[in-house]
Amino acid sequence: MKHENAWRSRAARIVAVFGTLIGLAPAHAAIRCEDLRQVEISQMNISAAEVVPAGGFHSAMGFNGLEAAKLPEFCRVTVVAHPSAQSHIGIEVWLPTGDWNGKFLGTGNGGFAGHIAYRSLADGLRSHYAVANTDTGTSPDAGYFTSREEVKDWAFRSVHQMTIAAQSLVKAFYGKPPKERYFSGCSSGGQEGLTEAQRFPDDYDGILAGAPANDRVDLHVALLWNWRAMHRADGTAIFSSEQLLLLSAMVAKSCPSVNGVVMNPAVCAFDVAQFKCRRDDHGEGCFTGEQIAAIRNVYNGPEDPKSQRRIYPGLAYGSESQWTALLPTEHGGGAMPYDALLRAALGAEWHGVFGFRFGQDTEAVERDLSTVVNATDPNLDAFRSHGGKLLLTHGWADPVIAPGGSIRYVDELRKRYGADVNSFLRFYLVPGEAHCGGGPGPSTYEGLGILADWVERGKAPSAIQATGGSRLKEALLCPYPQRAVLKGAGVPDEARSYACVSP
Numbered sequence: 001m002k003h004e005n006a007w008r009s010r011a012a013r014i015v016a017v018f019g020t021l022i023g024l025a026p027a028h029a030a031i032r033c034e035d036l037r038q039v040e041i042s043q044m045n046i047s048a049a050e051v052v053p054a055g056g057f058h059s060a061m062g063f064n065g066l067e068a069a070k071l072p073e074f075c076r077v078t079v080v081a082h083p084s085a086q087s088h089i090g091i092e093v094w095l096p097t098g099d100w101n102g103k104f105l106g107t108g109n110g111g112f113a114g115h116i117a118y119r120s121l122a123d124g125l126r127s128h129y130a131v132a133n134t135d136t137g138t139s140p141d142a143g144y145f146t147s148r149e150e151v152k153d154w155a156f157r158s159v160h161q162m163t164i165a166a167q168s169l170v171k172a173f174y175g176k177p178p179k180e181r182y183f184s185g186c187s188s189g190g191q192e193g194l195t196e197a198q199r200f201p202d203d204y205d206g207i208l209a210g211a212p213a214n215d216r217v218d219l220h221v222a223l224l225w226n227w228r229a230m231h232r233a234d235g236t237a238i239f240s241s242e243q244l245l246l247l248s249a250m251v252a253k254s255c256p257s258v259n260g261v262v263m264n265p266a267v268c269a270f271d272v273a274q275f276k277c278r279r280d281d282h283g284e285g286c287f288t289g290e291q292i293a294a295i296r297n298v299y300n301g302p303e304d305p306k307s308q309r310r311i312y313p314g315l316a317y318g319s320e321s322q323w324t325a326l327l328p329t330e331h332g333g334g335a336m337p338y339d340a341l342l343r344a345a346l347g348a349e350w351h352g353v354f355g356f357r358f359g360q361d362t363e364a365v366e367r368d369l370s371t372v373v374n375a376t377d378p379n380l381d382a383f384r385s386h387g388g389k390l391l392l393t394h395g396w397a398d399p400v401i402a403p404g405g406s407i408r409y410v411d412e413l414r415k416r417y418g419a420d421v422n423s424f425l426r427f428y429l430v431p432g433e434a435h436c437g438g439g440p441g442p443s444t445y446e447g448l449g450i451l452a453d454w455v456e457r458g459k460a461p462s463a464i465q466a467t468g469g470s471r472l473k474e475a476l477l478c479p480y481p482q483r484a485v486l487k488g489a490g491v492p493d494e495a496r497s498y499a500c501v502s503p
Helices: 002-011 033-038 118-126 148-174 188-199 216-229 241-254 289-300 320-326 340-349 360-373 381-385 403-423 447-457
Strands: 044-052 074-081 089-096 103-107 130-134 180-186 206-210 389-395 425-430 464-467 474-477 483-486 498-501
Touching: 033 044, 033 074, 033 148, 044 148, 074 148, 089 118, 089 148, 103 118, 103 148, 118 130, 130 148, 148 180, 148 188, 148 360, 180 188, 180 447, 188 206, 188 389, 206 447, 216 289, 216 340, 216 360, 241 320, 340 360, 389 403, 389 447, 403 425, 425 474, 474 483, 474 498
Parallel strands: 103 130, 103 180, 180 206, 206 389, 389 425
Antiparallel strands: 044 074, 074 089, 089 130, 464 474, 483 498
């Protein structure tokens, strides 16, 4: 599943511009970088500690376009954590040797990880954070879980171990702990952020979680469901990419949209049956019965065929142009349904992608893994009590993790805490944003800077302006459950033309 993991990790980038540079000061090291190898941390070995000169770090993984020459000098520390006898969790901590903002940033991963996310480290370093990342203990064969301990490392232990290591090294190197501690991640990284808030609430002061994969078991059931909906039993695709673009255009015409971007799928009324082909249509500008059934399945999400229980929300209206992620690649083969977690749980009862039973097999995996890999607990009492803040975002056009999953979790938090939820939570749905960025809608916003203002200065976020979409250049993001409404005769593709209103 290496190619699958690479696709997921490319998509799972941090959805933030790394804040302001307030409070910078020259870093005065308490000890030499090389001496950090002598620091003792329980259940960990420090394998290397060395100063990397400015522009001197190069990685085979690359930086996804970020120039290594722009990296300042830093102290690079590599750590291996072994909370169990079978664990081998790789960790890297980068410590600025020049200007340090006094803060620590933990960063997340995509998919099953299996490698260090160097782009995330580089982003944090350039913004003067002490920053850390982990391979989650799944290297080198991410997704091919060999033991229950490895599943635990990936699901919740690795990021906590990374956080312990990083904060210990920060204190040793600078002679003082970080003033504030932040975590930022998307997809699996978003799940990691919620896992930290639920299991280890004292680790971070602020958490930025994008498109979280927190209902992990049922998400993987949904990924398999969507893949099956889009493919025939022989593995051939039911749709071409052109047909998905046609579907996207049809939805945009039927729903409130701007420049082809559906603004609020929750109020969209679309029935694909009106575009069913007649006998003489030859499939041009319409959809076959097979295709209509597939489209409805993707919109509805997975269902237990006996109890009719809705296992996981379906993808939202307006995401159709992004469903190409579910199609075979141009090099042959096909997009994987992310079945590794299901296979790991079912063992001999795994009967292949098309043999999976959405009733009894789903229940079996839920019984086996939900308490290990899910991050759906609405009890954030301890995180709230120590002043923690959670900034949650999700793109409406996400083709991988349905935004309805985040809505479901936030609704549970609102049910538990009532109006007090606003003291520690903000949730934003982003029109036209695909999985962790990209898509036709604007997906650039200063997430970490906004979170820092809230944590450090008590400035609770309200509306956020997002920019950078391929079709829609600007959008006003309103804190859920508010929605953006056009003011009078305003220009529809300008954020200033909207106001946030309550439902």
